[in-house]
Amino acid sequence: MRLVASGAQDSMSGLDDNARFRSVVMPHINEAYRLAHWLTGNRTDAEDVVQDASLRAFRAIREFAGGSARSWVLSIVRNTAYSWLRKNRPAAVVTVEDLEAVELQQANPGDSNGETPEAALIAKVDAEHLRGAIAALPTPFRETLVLRDIEGLDYREIAEATEVPIGTVMSRLARARRRLIATIGKER
Amino acid sequence: MPRSTTDDNSVLLVHAYLDGELDPANALGVTQQMGKEPALLAEAESVKALQQLIHERLPREEAPPGLRARIETSVGGLRRQRAQPSWRALAASIVLTAVVASSSTWFVVGSEPTIMVADSLVSDHIRALMAPEPVDVASSDRHTVKPWFNGRIPESPRVVDLTKQDFPLIGGRIDVLGQTPVPTLVYRHAKHLISLTAMPAESNFKVDRAPRTVKGYNVVHWIENGVSYWAISDLAPKELEDFAQLFRTSLTEL
Numbered sequence: 001m002r003l004v005a006s007g008a009q010d011s012m013s014g015l016d017d018n019a020r021f022r023s024v025v026m027p028h029i030n031e032a033y034r035l036a037h038w039l040t041g042n043r044t045d046a047e048d049v050v051q052d053a054s055l056r057a058f059r060a061i062r063e064f065a066g067g068s069a070r071s072w073v074l075s076i077v078r079n080t081a082y083s084w085l086r087k088n089r090p091a092a093v094v095t096v097e098d099l100e101a102v103e104l105q106q107a108n109p110g111d112s113n114g115e116t117p118e119a120a121l122i123a124k125v126d127a128e129h130l131r132g133a134i135a136a137l138p139t140p141f142r143e144t145l146v147l148r149d150i151e152g153l154d155y156r157e158i159a160e161a162t163e164v165p166i167g168t169v170m171s172r173l174a175r176a177r178r179r180l181i182a183t184i185g186k187e188r
Numbered sequence: 189m190p191r192s193t194t195d196d197n198s199v200l201l202v203h204a205y206l207d208g209e210l211d212p213a214n215a216l217g218v219t220q221q222m223g224k225e226p227a228l229l230a231e232a233e234s235v236k237a238l239q240q241l242i243h244e245r246l247p248r249e250e251a252p253p254g255l256r257a258r259i260e261t262s263v264g265g266l267r268r269q270r271a272q273p274s275w276r277a278l279a280a281s282i283v284l285t286a287v288v289a290s291s292s293t294w295f296v297v298g299s300e301p302t303i304m305v306a307d308s309l310v311s312d313h314i315r316a317l318m319a320p321e322p323v324d325v326a327s328s329d330r331h332t333v334k335p336w337f338n339g340r341i342p343e344s345p346r347v348v349d350l351t352k353q354d355f356p357l358i359g360g361r362i363d364v365l366g367q368t369p370v371p372t373l374v375y376r377h378a379k380h381l382i383s384l385t386a387m388p389a390e391s392n393f394k395v396d397r398a399p400r401t402v403k404g405y406n407v408v409h410w411i412e413n414g415v416s417y418w419a420i421s422d423l424a425p426k427e428l429e430d431f432a433q434l435f436r437t438s439l440t441e442l
Contacts, residue, residue, distance in 0.1 A: 026256070029251045029255065029256055030250050033251035047255055048334075050255060051255070051259055051335060055335075055338055055339075087413070117234060122238055123241060125241055125245070127246060148207065149238070149242050150242060171196075173207075174203045180238060181235070
């Protein structure tokens with residue numbers, strides 16, 4: 001009986017869902033695609049992930065309670081991409097424990113305050129090196145950097161999209177940038 | 189020189205300052221501190237250079253033109269089914285019925301459920317060969333075929349492109365096993381069609397061994413990643429095995 005009832009309800013608001021989907025999800029397909037691309041590492045998989053994420057978003061469209069639609073969509077894309085990675089590239093998935101180990105290492109003395117490559121040096125790095133260096137960042141650092149420095153989300157939006165506190169966003173972002181600067185500075 | 193917490197904090201504040209995340213009072217504090225500590229100033233300069241670099245070197249790529257259309261199509265498919273008596277709810281109730289009644293449903297009767305599954309799929313294959321079209325969605329583009337399933341069954345199957353290996357994708361259809369809809373992909377090799385059906389391995393269709401042939405059709409069965417696959421064709425056994433091998437070893441991103 002319950003199933004029948006929910007079916008009837010669906011039919012009444014089916015059009016409404018579609019309209020919501022168009023206004024909440026469709027405007028952010030480009031960002032969704034780029035994030036999926038950075039997370040999966042290639043275009044074909046990015047398309048699959050975005051398509052899958054769109055269906056998930058459509059099914060959950062009534063759970064969107066206002067706020068940043070972009071963060072909401074990107075958090076679904078991110079979760080979909082992570083499921084995809086776990087299934088297809090288990091080695092690429094960085095767990096929180098791994099990440100903490102990385103952060104501990106980085107907090108060791110002498111590692112960061114040493115020499116910061118000069119701004120003039122950084123300005124000469126070519127696109128390929130830059131892209132490679134971003135791709136080599138551990139996933140949680142990479143997604144934070146991509147959302148801020150490529151997509152231009154503010155800290156609150158990034159916190160929502162990646163489901164961590166703002167403090168974590170801040171430390172990940174700083175670490176991601178420092179690593180990136182160190183890597184591209186070294187390559188020259 | 190171990191970094192203290194305050195050092196760490198001021199670094200974070202420099203980044204936040206550059207990102208425009210600080211209120212005026214904190215922003216003032218950071219600029220004053222940068223004036224006093226060259227390391228912080230250097231950090232700020234390199235971060236600004238990095239941001240500039242990213243902005244200049246990495247133009248933001250747009251989603252491929254076909255992607256939006258495919259999303260609209262697959263979501264549109266969902267919507268139509270919702271407007272009908274909620275297809276997914278219906279499917280769920282069918283599965284539920286199958287589970288509840290599993291001791292009496294046909295495919296687990298006796299000790300040879302295997303034969304029954306293969307029998308049923310071979311019948312579907314034959315029926316498809318005799319129908320005007322062996323598929324419900326005709327396309328060689330896996331990006332069309334996969335989403336087509338998405339709106340119709342709970343989980344769409346893995347679809348790989350084997351065109352280069354001479355097994356082009358023809359399309360897909362939904363077969364019905366017992367009372368459960370299952371996705372079937374159709375590939376072609378020379379003039380032979382191959383029906384490839386996927387279903388969860390952990391289901392009522394659990395099998396111990398599969399027959400090699402049914403009614404003259406060759407059958408290859410394997411389980412991978414929790415999915416049970418059945419390939420059926422009048423291809424020679426060796427070629428059908430080759431197909432199965434190619435499918436198994438193909439990465440999805442092909």
